[in-house]
Amino acid sequence: MTCCRCFLNVIFCTWFLNIIQDEFMNGKIDLHSTMKLLEKLHITFDVAHVKHVFKKTVDKRKVHTINIEDFRAIYRTIVHRTEFHELFCAYSPNHKILADTELIEFLKKEQFQTEDSEIRALEIILKYEPVEEVRKRRQLSFEGFIRYMSSEDCSIFKKDHRTVYQDMNHPLCDYFISSSHNTYLISDQLIGPSDLFGYISALLKGCRCLEIDCWDGSNNEPIVYHGHTLTSKISFSSVIHVIDKYAFAASEYPVILSLENHCSTKQQEVMAKHLEDILGDKLLTSTIGDSVVTQLPSPEALKFKILVKNKKVGTIEETMLRKGQDSHGETGEISEEEYSSEEDETDEKAPLQPKGNSSKRKGENKPSSTPRKKAKIKKIKIAIELSDLVIYTKSEKFVSFEHSLANQKCYENNSIGEVKARKFVKHSGNEFVSHTSRFITRIYPKGTRTNSSNYNPQEFWNVGCQMVALNFQTPGVQMELQNGKFLDNGGCGYILKPEFLRNHSSTFNPYNVGRYSKPMSLSIRLISGHQLPPSNLSKTNKADPLVQIEIYGVPEDQVKRKSSVIKSNALSPRWDETFSFTVQVPELALIRFCVEDEISLVANEFLGQYTLPLLSLSKGYRNVPLFSKNGGKLEPASLFVYVWYY
Structure with missing residues (x-):
């Protein structure tokens, strides 16, 4: 054993020195060279932490450079994590190497990888062991173990959920669909810019339903902006060009263009021409198979297709009969109450009002609890x-659940404002679930959210709403839930709903889950943090970090747990605290890890977070990556946890 240990010390030192000694030709290196050397060793690091550790080293001597022993000490401080060493030593008899048999035992007992564990162990050694002599012996050194435990292979997010694994052959209405509201806006709803970047960004995030507000523009060219406001304008054709370019960059499954159409029939004809000319074969212009539609097609059947969601004259069958006939210049009319609940009507928008007669305006804008008498009937003209x-995505005014059940066709879908939808969730949960099991339902923010704030999407996913549209440009918990939910199924933008939200006979109610409850017992041991973002308020490199672990799901499952505070340590805080949860409906639950810096007893500063579906949790020792408020990865900042559930 001693010989083996000596051998390992020699080969590790040789490996280490071979990489770094050229940098120390002159005996000393500065901070810049230190960071370059860490990169050469394939170590990910936070610049602020390396600066801090380097400064502590040189301040002792009042110099600006370090020697080779100083560098080794900095390397160990940044890389050699005590929690990893404790785990490594539990399976390494000599505390120096893991033989392949010992690694197999670790994978089976701790990581719950019982299938093909021998092959998996060899793959890990070949992939993560940096020292060639150790690799040849089918062993893993502590250096290799660190690299493995810090890698994507030990991520808390299940590996097989990172690709499309769900059945994609169900009807479209059986899926949650990643959806954006007013996609063209990148700031507020009143005076901010409209920008093509809104579409690019949403599509690159896997968004599958984009909103386009269309208005008459000059020179017979439709424009896109938030009507009756001071938001800037972009051309409809430029929007379609961008969608054509990026539609399938992140996902090959269908994109739905939700048109909020305020254009004259003349400019609607221009819109149709742009859609056909620019999108070409990507645009869905006819039914798949039989023209008599009794069920929506699946995402699989609609791969690489772009669908138009808009009001429509007549039925699909009538459209198919009309195909081939010269319908150029024809229009159709749709009769609707002036004060309908559709998103392009009065209850979503909070338009910029002209000055004057403000008291009258306030009175006019108050919602009425009684129906208006003699509601005006208006004719909406649609270019054929x-x-x-x-x-397959005809916009239809929502009247009531009973009306939809009796009259609505499978390819007709509804848009419901968040306020009305929230009342339905609370008072008519069963009927709402029955409705969304049959018809695609889109939820959109109320018009008073002029700063582009978002509602909590979870309450609408709980009743099976497919298109829960959010303002993608606005960071916060709501978008973190959106991003976390749609990590699942390879980030393709379509998540198969649980069976109890697809079944037409379902009586599921999120406020009374009853027989649909199949509880999960979950235990999470929060072990440590690594290279957490230092506090913005700290002049040194410190933070007083704490972790909140939150469950979002049906009301009964909503819970938040808080760890203790670790004082003045953003580099390597250690908690070793266990949190236990019983989750009634795990199929709908998301779990969020949020790291904060305790500023005072009443205020914390956000440092990073990670959200994922509960059923995407991997068991065992796992690292939790952290993301910024804007959704960017804060590599290498992470938490280290142990996960167990049944």
Whole structure:
């Protein structure tokens, strides 16, 4: 054993020195060279932490450079984590190496990788062991173990959920669909800019339903902006060009263009021409198979297709009959109450009002608890060219659950404002679930959210709403839930709903889950943090970190647990605290890890977070990556946890 230990010390030192000695030709290196050397060793690091550790080293001597022994000490401080060493030593008899048999035992007992564990162990050694002599012996040194435990292979997010693994052959209405609200806006709803980047960003995040507000523009060219406000304008054709370029960059499954159409029939014809000319074969212009539609097609059947969601004249069958006939210049009319609940009507928008007669305006804008007498009937004119491009996603005014059940066709979908939808969730949960099991339902923010704030999407996912549209440009917990939910199924933008939200006979109610409850017992041991973002308020490199672990799901499952505070340590805080949860409906639950810096007893500063579906949790020792408020990865900042559930 002693010989083996000596051998390992020699080969590790040789490996280490071979990499770094050229940098120390002159005996000393500065901070810049230190960071370059860490990169050469393939070590990910936070610059602020390396600066801090380097400064502590040189301040002792009042110099600006370090020697080779100083560098080794800095390397160990940044890389050699005590929690990893404790785990390594539990399976390494000599505390120097893991033989392949010992690594197999670790994988089976701690990581719950019982299938093909021998092959997996060899793959880990070949991939993560930096010293060639150790690799040849089918062994893993502590250096290799660190690299493995810090890697994607030990991520808390299940590996097989990172690709499309769900059945994609169900009807479209059986899926949660990643959806954006007013996608063209990148700031507020009143005076901010409209920008093509809104579409690019949403599509690159896997968004599958984009909103386009269309208005008449000059020179017979439709424009996109938030009507009756001071938001800037972009051309409809430029929006479609961007969608054509980026539609399938992140996912090959269908994109739905939700048109909020305020254009004259003349400019609607221009819109239809742009859609056909720019999108070409990507645009869905006819039914798949039988023209008599009794069930929506699946995401699989609609791969690489772009669908238009808009009001439509007549039925799909009538459209198919009309195909081939010269319908150029024809229009159709749809009768609707002036004060309908559709998103392009009065209850979503909070338009910029002209000055004057403000008291009258306030009175006019108050919601009425009684129905208006003699509601005006208006005629909405739809150009046949545009109408005929609406195939499986026809916008239909929502009247009531009973009306939809009796009259609505499977390819007709509804848009419901968040306020009305929230009342339905609380008072008519069963009927709402029955409705969304049959028809695609889109939820959109109330018009008073002029700063582009978001509602909590979880309450609408709980009743099966497919298109829960959020302002993607606004960071916060709501978008973190959105991003976390749609990490699942390879980030393709479509998540198969649980069976109890797809079944037409379901009586599921999120406020009374009853027989649909199949509880999960979950235990999470919060072990440590690594290179957490230092506090913005700290002049040194410190933070007083704490971790909140939160469950989002049906009301009964909503819970938040808080760890203790570790004082003045953002580099390597250690908690060793266990949190236990009983989750009634794990199929709908998300778990969020949020790291904060305790500023005072009443205020904390956000440092990073990670959200994922509960059923995407991997068991065993896992690292939790952290993301910034804007959704960027804060590599290498992470938490280290142990996960167990049944």
